[in-house]
Amino acid sequence: MQHQTKEMNDTGKKNQNDNYIIINPSMEEFDGNNIDLKNLPLVSFCIPTKNNEDTIEACLESIKAQNYPNTEIIIIDGNSTDKTISIAQKYSDKIVYDAGTYGSACQTGLESSSGEIIASLDSDIIIPHSNWLIHAVPYFNYCNRVSSVWPLYVAPPNATGFARLYQTHLYMIFMNNRISKNIGYFGGGNTLFLRKSLEDIGGINRDIHWGADFEWAKRLKDLGYKVVFISDPLYHDTMRTFYQFFKKQFVGANTFVDSRFGLMGLSTYEILYEHLILGTKGMIKGLLIDRDYCWLYYPFLVASRFFAYGYIYLKKLRL
Template identity: 30%
Template structure:
């Protein structure tokens, strides 16, 4: 099996409570071509002592003041060299052997951006929720249906990162991941797999996603509006407007058979264009007999 280099970044600031568990979830993968980088923002708790316990297994680490989460993530990626890239925050976790699944899936040339099936950990590190498979199109974002591409289980090729500017928006306070996904959507489709890769730790308090959700949503909607108005090709802008009008019209029909007739007679062209510009990629699943992942065409 080919083992492309996987670069993982962990940003941290005063995260001693869960940091070691996150580090162990990365290193215990036993993946032979791992580049693990930790960027600490000048923590005043026990974080640095925890990092030093594992420094012989790290490609790079530093502890110095930064401008926040996304500044730390950017610093980490600037130090990275791997063909496949991702970041995991210092309270979240990867599932066992996830990196081997990732390496196998990225052998498919058409896969440049990947999300595992979303999962949730609790404060004890137990897996307490696994969501159903949801396929994504950039149209979902343009229509405001952006909840959520799970950052903790997302991986991408360096070529996509470079094509998208080799940067994360360090001015963003909350929705930097969403802003990055918007730029990725300009060039690639997001493949999803039924495999468990990474998960989000849901805490009862002291978590940005809980305490600043309204601010995240405001940043997200602002960025989506900006993308629609400033970066979409005109033909896609026009099609999004048509689809919004179509959705508003079709929602007024209360009977399924009427909707089917309307789609076939009046909206066939829009539906065809929608599939062309905003179609979903196939789901990647695991084949029991071959013991390999496959793209369901």
């Protein structure tokens, strides 16, 4: 992972003057005053949930372990039927209910929170060390047009081989490509936001489920806001198995086929290039040089994603 993080850093150095994304800036470059570092602002952790008993406790424990002095935890639950609520009650400051789309839950969280900074996290995110938040918040002062502090995501140390492939290796490869070409939208989900920037774009679209985070990231970019990327990672404990990944492809396909990947800010060509060229190169390197056999899953990952998107596309053609 250290080698891949260095690649991300090197890519960022070439684009440090870019008007959208800034990668790991040094404190000497800061000239903004979005936040008062002598009186640290309230950070509201807004976490949508629905039947997440397997992951929510680790997420909330990692938030409670932060050395940051001023936080609140807002749970936005979609009518869970498992132990999610009973777990959340041990850690959260407020539980509200919204059984609508992901975008609707995020907007409900925004409206229910009080923080100057909004930490929009999924319930399967784990903050790996107690100083993460207090190190991340000062990056809002890079300049006064920063809306978001966007961290690297990696699979947790105990992740399955498939999770490491999808959440660490492919994520690094695809993000390096998008950052180097200045394509796509960044700093959507699992990111820190200034509340005022989300209010500037009129809040979060309640009508969008899959891809809502890309949509609000696009509107932030369109208003000229900047994203600061930091390589201090969050653990994303998701897509543990190929079966979980396969099921989710059909949900995402409905949204992204309709928009022809417009919500992601990518062309169909770029999607194919990432999967067929960059991913294949990564697989060859991973198997022959790194001897990381999680890459054996890659042909199945690509085939299943293309099958799901092709199936949904053909189904919509017949309607």
